[in-house]
Each structure stands twice: as C-alpha cells, then as structure tokens.
C-alpha cells in the first residue's frame with residue numbers, strides 16, 4: 001500500500017497501516033518535508049514529495065488518500081488511472097458535481113473505492129445497525145445524533161508533532177463546506193446506513209466565528225422509510241461530544257459515545273500497550289479495506305454512498321436558515 005497525505009488524519013492512518021498484518025506500507029507522499037521526516041522516523045523508506053512518483057511505484061496495489069478536500073478529485077483520478085485501489089478520506093469531494101466526476105473516473109478504470117467514515121466501524125454503532133435491521137426498536141420514529149468537536153481549530157497530531165492549523169480548512173473554495181460537510185457527513189452517512197434514503201432536509205447554520213463557512217449546524221432529515229432525524233454538529237468544543245438517541249414504537253435508546261468513561265480509557269491504553277487495536281475504528285476500517293482487496297469484494301462505505309451524502313448536504317445548504 002501507499003499513503004498520500006501525512007497531515008492530521010494521515011498520521012493516524014500511517015500508524016495504523018504499520019499494524020496491518022495482511023498489507024505492507026511501501027511508501028508515503030507529502031509535499032511537506034516535516035511530514036516526510038515523521039514518516040522516515042517510523043521506518044518508511046520510500047518517501048515522495050510528488051505523489052505521482054508514489055503512483056508509478058509498481059509494488060503498490062492500493063493507496064490511502066488523506067489529502068485536503070480540494071485535492072480529492074485530482075488525486076483519486078490519478079490513482080485510478082494508475083490502476084490503484086483507493087481508500088479515500090471523507091468527504092468524497094467538495095460538492096456533488098466533483099463527486100460524480102470522481103465516481104465516473106473510478107468506474108472507468110475498474111478500481112475499488114472506499115470512503116473513510118470511521119464511525120461505521122465503531123463496535124456499538126455496528127451493533128445498533130443490526131438491532132435496527134432486526135426490528136428491535138419497532139418502527140423508529142425519531143432519531144437525534146450529535147457530533148461536536150474542536151474541528152480544525154486545535155492543532156492536530158498531539159504535542160510531539162505540534163504544527164499550525166492548515167488554512168485550507170477555512171477556505172470555502174478549498175474545503176467545500178464547514179462543520180456540516182466535515183462532521184455532518186459522518187452522521188448523514190451513518191443514519192443513511194441505518195434508515196436508507198433521505199427524502200427531505202432542512203438546516204440551520206451557525207457562524208459564531210464569523211467565517212464564510214458554517215461552524216455549527218442543525219439539520220432535520222426525513223427518511224423515505226419513515227424516521228424523522230435531527231443531527232447537531234459544531235466546531236466549537238474542546239471536547240468530542242458524540243451521542244445518539246433512537247425512539248421507536250417498541251423500544252428506545254439514548255447513548256453517549258463520548259467522552260469515554262475512565263474505565264474505557266484505561267482498557268484502551270492497556271489494549272494499545274498489548275498491541276490490540278481491533279476496537280479502534282480507524283484501524284478496523286483499514287483492516288476491512290485490506291480484506292476487501294484480498295477477497296475481491298466491494299467495500300462499503302462506497303463512493304456511491306459518499307455521493308448520496310453530498311447530495312443530502314447540498315440539499316441542506318440549499319434549504320438553510322442562517323442563524324448569524
């Protein structure tokens with residue numbers, strides 16, 4: 001495998017790639033010398049400043065792309081043309097038109113494409129999918145999901161690799177959207193996996209930080225299968241706040257996915273020390289991607305799912321109320 005983009009998210013993938021048993025990380029690419037140095041320290045020998053050089057390495061069958069949103073179209077197209085299977089960080093693209101072009105290029109070249117919606121690989125949220133499908137809740141009527149964090153504001157990568165906040169995140173042209181595209185795409189993808197196609201959506205956008213991009217959003221979604229859902233996202237909190245509430249005719253559930261309890265954190269640290277990463281969603285999604293490659297299976301979350309998420313987000317922007 002090859003990894004393109006070793007920024008905040010790419011570094012997580014880099015570490016996890018080194019833990020994979022059925023795949024080997026052959027090389028990485030990044031325009032930043034600091035990022036390449038980081039990779040070299042972890043023992044990666046093939047480091048490229050230009051990702052075209054990584055793509056021409058014939059030893060590499062598949063790539064993980066963790067580049068800023070404005071580079072998704074160009075990099076996926078080049079990787080597909082080089083015949084590489086692709087794991088692409090969410091969102092698929094900046095907008096629907098770009099997403100459609102990506103899918104057509106991927107299809108034309110016959111390669112696989114998976115999107116990095118890691119919440120889909122959280123054990124509890126996977127179990128919830130089974131319960132909903134089994135009818136445990138009866139008919140689900142109302143759902144509420146929250147995904148709030150610091151967003152791009154806090155330098156990522158921990159204190160040892162402290163670096164400035166990448167400016168592309170705050171540029172509407174380069175990012176394509178704010179908190180709704182960034183954090184909302186995770187929830188829209190998750191709820192669409194649970195409940196199917198979104199019929200209607202309306203949104204309320206917040207601009208606390210006076211940027212051209214929304215830094216918070218509340219969306220109301222109506223699913224064709226029946227449920228009415230609200231999703232809440234924001235880039236304003238130092239803590240990660242993730243929760244879901246499901247109200248059905250037979251059963252209901254209210255669950256906080258974060259902040260994790262102290263015992264959860266202790267067990268996570270012990271597991272990491274012992275080299276057990278199977279409960280880590282970022283690791284699990286990569287492991288699953290590799291399994292799909294070995295078994296010649298189509299991975300999910302797929303590019304098509306990513307496109308339908310962008311369609312919902314585009315509808316949400318269109319039917320939005322500005323709460324500035």
Ligand SMILES: NC(=O)c1ccc[n+]([C@@H]2O[C@H](COP(=O)([O-])OP(=O)(O)OC[C@H]3O[C@@H](n4cnc5c(N)ncnc54)[C@H](O)[C@@H]3O)[C@@H](O)[C@H]2O)c1
Pocket residue numbers: 004005006007008009010029030031032035049050051066067068069071089090091116117118166182
């Ligand atoms: N799944 C998640 O939970 C999650 C979390 C954060 C970010 N992301 C996604 O990951 C992607 C990257 O976000 P990030 O926060 O890591 O961004 P970032 O800016 O921290 O990292 C991007 C990296 O790409 C490199 N880069 C820029 N242009 C390049 C080029 N032409 N060639 C090679 N390298 C280049 C930069 O030097 C940087 O190291 C985004 O699409 C974002 O939405 C996903």
